[in-house]
Amino acid sequence: MEHSLGDLGARRLLSEILARYGSVDDFCAHLHRLLDYPTIELPSCRPNSTPSPGGRHHRHDGR
Structure with a gap:
């Protein structure tokens, strides 16, 4: 009997x-356990807050 890949x-x-x-x-029970762990929620960014000036990519020419 020949088997395919x-x-x-x-x-x-x-x-x-x-x-x-x-x-x-x-194996299926293991997969279900992996799905049952709660998702880690990161704190949301406040949309009204302004980013702090500076940083690695801050423009130094004032534009």
């Missing part, structure tokens, strides 16, 4: 999943 890739992926997690169900 896609079939061989799928078999390789399945063998890797089984070697690491023991079953496809355990």
Whole structure:
């Protein structure tokens, strides 16, 4: 029986999943746990605040 590259890739992926997690169900549970962690929210920038002058890219010629 001849296998295509896609079939061989799928078999390789399945063998890797089984070697690491023991079953496809355990792998899926791992993925769900990764999705369940809360997203870290960064504080928002105040749109009305003005940026502080200076900095590395500050123009020195007054434009």
